[in-house]
Every structure is written in structure tokens, then in C-alpha cells.
Amino acid sequence: MMDGGQTSTSTAPSGNSSDFVRKLYKMLEDPSYAEIVRWGDEGDSFVVLECEKFTKTILPKHFKHSNFASFVRQLNKYDFHKVRQNNEDNGQSPYGQNAWEFKHPEFRANSKDSLDNIRRKAPAPRKQTQAHDDSVPTQQIDLLNQQIVAQQQQIQHLSDRYGQMSVDNQLMLQEVMRVQKTVVNHENVIHQLVTHLVSIDNRQKRDSKSVPFQPQVGASPSQVPSMDDGVSTPLQQASKLLSDMNAEMQFNLVGVEPMGEPPKTAGIVSTPTLESAPRNHQRVVPPPNAAAASPALVYPKMNGDMEPVVYPVGATNGIDPMYSEHVNNVPYTMPPKQEGDDGRRQFPDNRKKSTNVDPGWARSPRILLVEDDATCRQIGGKFLYSFSCEIDTALDGLEAVNKVQEGSKYDLILMDIIMPNLDGVSACHLIRQFDRTPIIAMTSNIRSDDIQLYFHHGMDDVLPKPFTRKSLLDMLEKHLVHLKTVSQGLEGPQPATPATMAGQSSAAQSVTVKDDSSPSQSPAAAMNAWQSPNQFQAMATVPPSLQQVPGQYVPANPATAAYTIDQNGVQYPAPPPVAMGPGPGPARPQPRRHISEISNGPENPNLAKRQRMYVQPPQPMVGSMQATRTN
Amino acid sequence: MASTTTTKPTKTKEESPQAAPAKPRTLSEMTDVIDQSTFEQILEMDEEGEHDFSQGIVYGFFEQAESTFVKMETALKERQLGELSSLGHFLKGSSATIGLTKVKDACEKIQHYGAGKDETGANDEPDEKVSLEKIGKILETAKKDYKEAEDFLREYFGDAEPASPLPSS
Numbered sequence: 001m002m003d004g005g006q007t008s009t010s011t012a013p014s015g016n017s018s019d020f021v022r023k024l025y026k027m028l029e030d031p032s033y034a035e036i037v038r039w040g041d042e043g044d045s046f047v048v049l050e051c052e053k054f055t056k057t058i059l060p061k062h063f064k065h066s067n068f069a070s071f072v073r074q075l076n077k078y079d080f081h082k083v084r085q086n087n088e089d090n091g092q093s094p095y096g097q098n099a100w101e102f103k104h105p106e107f108r109a110n111s112k113d114s115l116d117n118i119r120r121k122a123p124a125p126r127k128q129t130q131a132h133d134d135s136v137p138t139q140q141i142d143l144l145n146q147q148i149v150a151q152q153q154q155i156q157h158l159s160d161r162y163g164q165m166s167v168d169n170q171l172m173l174q175e176v177m178r179v180q181k182t183v184v185n186h187e188n189v190i191h192q193l194v195t196h197l198v199s200i201d202n203r204q205k206r207d208s209k210s211v212p213f214q215p216q217v218g219a220s221p222s223q224v225p226s227m228d229d230g231v232s233t234p235l236q237q238a239s240k241l242l243s244d245m246n247a248e249m250q251f252n253l254v255g256v257e258p259m260g261e262p263p264k265t266a267g268i269v270s271t272p273t274l275e276s277a278p279r280n281h282q283r284v285v286p287p288p289n290a291a292a293a294s295p296a297l298v299y300p301k302m303n304g305d306m307e308p309v310v311y312p313v314g315a316t317n318g319i320d321p322m323y324s325e326h327v328n329n330v331p332y333t334m335p336p337k338q339e340g341d342d343g344r345r346q347f348p349d350n351r352k353k354s355t356n357v358d359p360g361w362a363r364s365p366r367i368l369l370v371e372d373d374a375t376c377r378q379i380g381g382k383f384l385y386s387f388s389c390e391i392d393t394a395l396d397g398l399e400a401v402n403k404v405q406e407g408s409k410y411d412l413i414l415m416d417i418i419m420p421n422l423d424g425v426s427a428c429h430l431i432r433q434f435d436r437t438p439i440i441a442m443t444s445n446i447r448s449d450d451i452q453l454y455f456h457h458g459m460d461d462v463l464p465k466p467f468t469r470k471s472l473l474d475m476l477e478k479h480l481v482h483l484k485t486v487s488q489g490l491e492g493p494q495p496a497t498p499a500t501m502a503g504q505s506s507a508a509q510s511v512t513v514k515d516d517s518s519p520s521q522s523p524a525a526a527m528n529a530w531q532s533p534n535q536f537q538a539m540a541t542v543p544p545s546l547q548q549v550p551g552q553y554v555p556a557n558p559a560t561a562a563y564t565i566d567q568n569g570v571q572y573p574a575p576p577p578v579a580m581g582p583g584p585g586p587a588r589p590q591p592r593r594h595i596s597e598i599s600n601g602p603e604n605p606n607l608a609k610r611q612r613m614y615v616q617p618p619q620p621m622v623g624s625m626q627a628t629r630t631n
Numbered sequence: 632m633a634s635t636t637t638t639k640p641t642k643t644k645e646e647s648p649q650a651a652p653a654k655p656r657t658l659s660e661m662t663d664v665i666d667q668s669t670f671e672q673i674l675e676m677d678e679e680g681e682h683d684f685s686q687g688i689v690y691g692f693f694e695q696a697e698s699t700f701v702k703m704e705t706a707l708k709e710r711q712l713g714e715l716s717s718l719g720h721f722l723k724g725s726s727a728t729i730g731l732t733k734v735k736d737a738c739e740k741i742q743h744y745g746a747g748k749d750e751t752g753a754n755d756e757p758d759e760k761v762s763l764e765k766i767g768k769i770l771e772t773a774k775k776d777y778k779e780a781e782d783f784l785r786e787y788f789g790d791a792e793p794a795s796p797l798p799s800s
Contacts, residue, residue, distance in 0.1 A: 041759070094747065094755075375692045375725035382676045382684060418720055444724065466727040469672050
């Protein structure tokens with residue numbers, strides 16, 4: 001069955017290179033096979049590109065059999081090794097997914113002489129099978145062995161594929177859930193908008209015409225036309241516009257980015273966007289009422305007011321179907337400029353004061369900083385020091401593993417990914433065999449598949465590089481909640497006015513992943529995107545919702561969990577049926593509900609139920625809570 | 632970015648009086664070279680009235696960058712793409728940490744080219760020769776960008792003596 005060097009002697013071929021190796025070399029010299037089997041790009045390996053063709057056509061020609069497994073087995077006997085893909089790259093073989101690349105240090109293109117150095121390894125241990133039946137021809141045992149090895153390889157291959165597929169699958173699932181959520185939320189917004197518009201419309205008509213029965217008219221868009229034609233036309237247009245957008249949105253889902261900042265609300269403290277939309281309404285409401293005194297004005301006035309309401313909302317949600325660029329932005333949302341600006345201005349202003357921040361630890365957290373680059377290590381260390389942390393450093397993954405293994409206790413490990421000796425992912429993998437200390441990846445490689453890999457190997461979070469002081473502090477506070485003395489939230493580190501802080505943190509929260517091309521834009525913000533893999537994999541040691549929400553509120557607020565799933569930052573989960581409440585009476589509270597959540601205003605008794613969940617927080621609390629909900 | 636520029640002028644004035652040679656450039660004039668907010672974070676870590684920490688970091692980076700450029704030259708001559716890629720990655724990290732945007736961008740490209748990709752890292756570039764050529768070009772850019780930043784920073788920290796010339800540039 002097997003030919004080549006093996007047949008000559010079963011110990012070691014004397015002197016010259018073996019048949020098998022020479023055949024192999026000869027085969028690779030034939031350029032007509034280049035599509036199927038060829039030398040690797042570096043010339044120090046060879047690649048089987050088309051396994052099937054190779055087995056069917058080339059193997060029989062050169063090796064007088066057509067069994068790929070036997071071929072692989074032969075290679076192994078001569079100490080060739082299959083080249084595996086490095087974790088760090090996380091990628092496919094450069095030769096394609098199904099390529100088999102084999103390597104032997106002495107086996108190189110254009111170096112026929114070194115072929116002599118390739119020897120058959122010591123014969124495989126046959127003793128185990130020997131015990132069974134000596135009469136079985138050794139050849140058959142060989143064959144069986146080969147088959148087993150081949151099968152093992154196939155299994156290995158399959159499980160590799162399986163692993164990859166499940167990661168892919170998970171990603172898809174996440175995307176789908178996110179999209180679903182977004183769709184529901186957008187529908188909500190639209191329905192609320194229409195409902196609200198109708199209520200305005202109704203009220204206006206009632207006021208202007210002083211007809212007592214008008215308020216009875218239903219509020220759903222379909223009923224609008226039954227009313228005075230002249231007045232309802234703009235509303236019809238508005239609802240049509242909205243429903244058009246809605247339909248369009250179904251196709252643009254990927255690009256949906258609900259986190260813009262409405263241009264109109266610039267003056268308002270930067271609250272999460274969807275909540276500011278209803279605010280817009282409120283500001284818009286009074287004019288029609290005032291105008292109601294003169295019926296002649298009603299139509300134009302309404303028209304004028306409606307426009308700013310409709311468009312800002314569309315822009316807010318990033319669903320304007322006119323801008324196809326949204327599609328390209330997929331899971332990455334841009335930082336809302338408004339809030340970003342606020343945030344930046346805030347920081348420099350406070351810089352003198354905030355140089356040494358006391359985040360209010362019960363004791364100094366012990367942090368292990370694993371980083372091979374001196375510059376990053378110094379700066380990271382200095383930042384940590386300024387947050388009252390005790391810092392230990394390791395220069396590479398190996399040192400980190402050793403430190404943890406030797407029993408050093410840390411509250412958190414910050415781990416670079418690409419390092420000499422041992423990379424961060426492998427180090428994390430090893431540490432996870434015996435230790436559960438939270439490990440944060442610090443890296444600029446933050447494509448979604450990279451991140452999947454980090455989480456897959458037991459990392460708890462990702463801090464995109466280059467990190468900022470704030471993003472680092474946020475990360476510490478998120479994972480070291482248990483070390484905080486009191487629920488200081490974000491107020492501790494940055495003594496800014498609560499309102500602005502809320503805006504700032506919600507900016508940080510709501511902005512999601514960024515792409516590689518703009519790492520410096522909002523590093524702090526970007527990290528929040530990683531929470532979703534966390535959640536879906538149930539790997540989070542600390543629920544993301546804990547990030548800013550002071551401990552005691554969490555149990556009292558089950559709704560938070562539901563909110564946090566949506567990484568788009570779409571906040572309220574009100575189901576569509578509720579939102580569509582007909583009639584002017586019930587319709588009004590709907591949009592207002594959010595207003596009062598923001599302002600904490602007790603203006604609507606219907607809110608009682610909802611407010612209770614939040615335990616009537618004091619003003620600053622509202623800020624941090626909104627920040628959390630935007631997760 | 633817009634907002635940072637508004638706060639900047641006052642800030643740089645207060646910080647660089649002693650640094651001033653004839654016509655001191657301010658951070659805000661260098662925004663395309665140095666990301667202000669990143670760099671300021673490091674300045675924030677200084678004690679009042681001195682620049683020991685930030686200057687140490689920055690000068691440490693100079694050494695790092697210069698030796699990395701030398702290594703890159705060598706690797707380029709020896710056509711070691713993998714080495715170039717990891718050197719690119721290395722310098723990318725530290726330059727980004729300091730806020731040297733241009734240098735970081737160039738290093739990122741070197742990292743991608745060295746990995747057999749195009750400059751975005753998204754597509755393959757199978758031709759080793761092309762990659763090496765591109766690295767050769769971008770390396771010159773990187774050194775130029777670095778020099779620009781270095782000159783400014785030395786000036787900023789009040790280092791009058793001319794910066795050491797770059798290797799083989």
C-alpha cells in the first residue's frame with residue numbers, strides 16, 4: 001500500500017533522501033499543478049489548494065494511490081507539519097479556507113540538497129496494537145493507523161469549522177436582535193409621533209372651530225381624513241411621510257443609527273436623542289394653541305410648525321432614507337457631535353482639579369497592567385495612579401500569567417493583545433484555567449471578529465486603544481463596582497454640573513462601535529459596544545447595567561436589563577399597542593411620558609406606575625440613569 | 632475637535648511661556664499632527680508648573696520611534712514583511728497613545744502592508760514586491776511626519792538644541 005522510503009527500510013533510510021520526499025519535490029516542480037498544489041508564498045512550505053483534485057489526479061500519478069489521508073500520514077512520518085493559523089490573526093489561511101499547508105524546515109523550494117536531511121521519524125509505536133494479534137499484517141495496522149490519524153484530522157477540521165460557524169452565528173444573532181429591537185423602537189417613535197400630531201391637530205381644530213363634538217374624533221391616522229379636509233391635509237402628508245420612511249427603513253435596517261443629535265435641540269442639555277424628540281413637540285405645541293384665536297391662521301401656522309417636528313425626528317434616528325451612507329456605517333455609530341463637544345469642553349476645564357481623581361474606592365484597586373510598549377505602559381500606569389490604583393506591570397503575556405500563577409491577587413487585569421513571547425489572548429486563556437480576575441483587552445484591533453475572539457477566550461471587556469483617561473476610568477468603575485464605597489456614579493471623578501455630566505456620559509454610552517479608521521475620535525464611547533457580546537454569551541461578570549447605576553437601584557429596576565440589550569441606545573421599550581392609544585385624551589400622555597421622565601415632572605398621573613420603578617431619584621440620579629439606559 | 636480648539640489657546644499660553652523660542656507654535660496650530668485631547672491628557676498628569684512626566688514620556692517615545700525606524704529600514708532591506716508589520720503595529724500603539732495622529736496613520740499602513748494587505752487592511756495584496764515598495768514610500772512619510780512632530784514637541788518642551796537627524800533619511 002505505502003510506497004516511498006518507507007518500504008526500503010522501516011528504521012531510517014540511509015544516506016540519501018527518501019523516495020517519498022523526492023517525489024514530493026518533483027511533484028511541486030511541475031508548474032501545471034499550480035492551481036492544485038504548489039510551493040507556499042515563502043517557498044518554505046507547500047500548499048494543497050484543491051484537496052479533492054489533488055487526491056484524484058495528482059496522488060495517483062506520483063504516489064500510486066489516491067488516499068489523501070495516507071499522504072498526510074506519510075508527511076507526518078517525515079516530520080512535515082500542517083501549518084496552523086495563528087490565533088492573533090484570527091483569519092483564514094492566506095491560501096484559502098480549504099487549503100492544507102505543510103512545512104518542514106528542510107523542505108524548501110530551490111534547495112534540493114537539503115532534502116537529504118529529511119528523515120523518516122522513528123517508527124510509530126506499534127506495541128500497543130501488537131498485543132492484540134500478532135498475526136495481523138503490519139501493513140494493515142499501518143493502514144488503520146493512517147485512517148485514524150486522517151479521521152482525527154478531519155474531526156479537527158470539522159470542529160474548527162464548527163467553532164467558526166458558531167461565532168459567525170452568534171454575530172448574526174446579535175445583529176438580528178439588535179435590528180429587531182431597533183425596528184420596534186422606530187415603529188414606536190413613528191406611532192407616537194403620528195398620535196401626537198393627531199392630538200395636536202384635534203386640539204387645534206377644536207379650539208379654532210369651537211365645535212363641541214370634535215374632540216370625539218378618533219386620533220388614528222386613518223380617521224383623520226374623515227375630518228375637515230383642508231386642515232388635515234398637512235397631517236396626512238406628515239403621516240404618509242412617516243410611514244414611507246418606516247417602509248424604507250425596513251430595507252435600510254443595517255444602517256439604522258438612532259443616535260444622532262437632533263439639530264433643533266442643541267440648546268437643550270444633551271439628553272438621549274429619542275427623548276428629546278418629544279421635547280420638541282412640547283415646544284411646538286403652544287404656537288398652534290395661540291394661533292387658534294384666529295382661524296384663518298390655522299392652516300399655514302400648522303404647516304409651518306409641522307415641518308421642524310417631522311424632519312428633526314427623522315434625522316435624530318438616522319433613518320433618513322435619503323442618505324444611503326447610513327448603510328455603510330453598519331454597527332458603528334458616529335459620536336453625536338453635540339455631546340462630544342460638551343464632553344471635551346468639560347474635561348479640559350476641569351483638568352487642574354481632576355488631575356488626581358479619587359473615584360471613591362473602599363480600598364485601592366490592584367491593577368495588573370500588561371503592556372510591552374513602554375510609552376503605553378507609562379501613560380497607562382500614570383493614569384491608573386491618578387485614579388488611586390495600585391499598579392503592577394508585566395511586559396508580556398508570559399510574565400502576566402506567571403504573576404497570577406504565583407498568587408498575586410489583582411482586582412483587574414489590563415491586557416495588551418499583541419505582545420512578544422505570549423500574546424494577550426493566549427495569556428488570558430491560560431489565566432482563565434485557574435483564575436477569574438476580570439481581564440480587559442487593551443487593543444486597537446477591535447473589529448467584531450477580533451472582539452469575538454477576545455470574549456471567546458475569557459476576556460471580560462475591551463478597552464480600545466488609544467484609550468483616554470476617561471475611558472480607562474469608566475472601565476475601572478464598570479468592573480470594580482464592588483470596590484466603590486458609595487454610589488458615586490460619575491459625579492466623583494468629574495465635578496461637573498449633573499446635567500452636563502448626564503449628557504456627557506450618555507454620549508459615551510450611546511455611541512457604539514467605531515471603525516478602525518477613526519480610533520481617536522471617541523475611544524471612550526466605543527467601548528460600550530462590547531457589552532453586547534458579553535450579554536449574549538452570558539460571560540459578563542458584572543452586568544453592564546451596573547456601569548453607572550448605583551448599586552441599590554439595580555434590583556429595583558428590572559427594566560434596566562431590558563434597555564441595556566439595545567446597544568443602539570434606543571431607550572424606551574413601550575410596546576406599539578400602547579403607543580397607539582386612540583383619542584386625544586389617552587394620546588397625549590404617550591409622548592409626554594418621556595418628557596416627564598426627563599424632567600422628573602409629576603405632571604401626568606399616568607406616570608405613577610413607571611416612575612415607581614425609578615424610586616423617584618434625585619436630579620443627578622436621573623442623569624446617570626439615562627446614561628445607563630442608553631446602553 | 633471644534634470645541635477643543637476653543638479651549639486650547641488659553642491653555643497653551645499658560646503652559647508654554649518658558650518654552651518659547653522666537654515664534655512658538657501652539658498645540659492648536661498642530662492639530663493635524665498631534666491630537667490635542669490625547670496629548671493634553673498626558674500634560675494633565677504633570678505636576679503643577681513642570682513637565683517632567685510628559686517630557687519623559689515624549690522623549691522616551693523619541694528614542695523608541697527612532698530605533699523602530701532603524702529596524703524598519705533594516706527589515707525593509709531584508710524584505711521581511713512580517714517584521715515590518717509588527718514594527719508598524721508597535722509604533723502605531725505608542726504614537727497613538729501620545730496623539731501623533733499622522734505617524735500613527737502611517738504606521739498602521741505599514742502594519743497592513745507588511746501583513747500582505749492593502750492600506751486599509753481589508754483587502755489582500757498578494758504581491759510582495761508591491762507591498763515592499765509601498766512600505767518604502769510610506770516609511771518616508773512616517774519619518775517626515777515624525778520629524779515634524781518631534782521638532783514641534785522639542786520646541787514645546789523648550790529644547791533648543793536641534794533634534795537628532797533621522798537615520799538614513
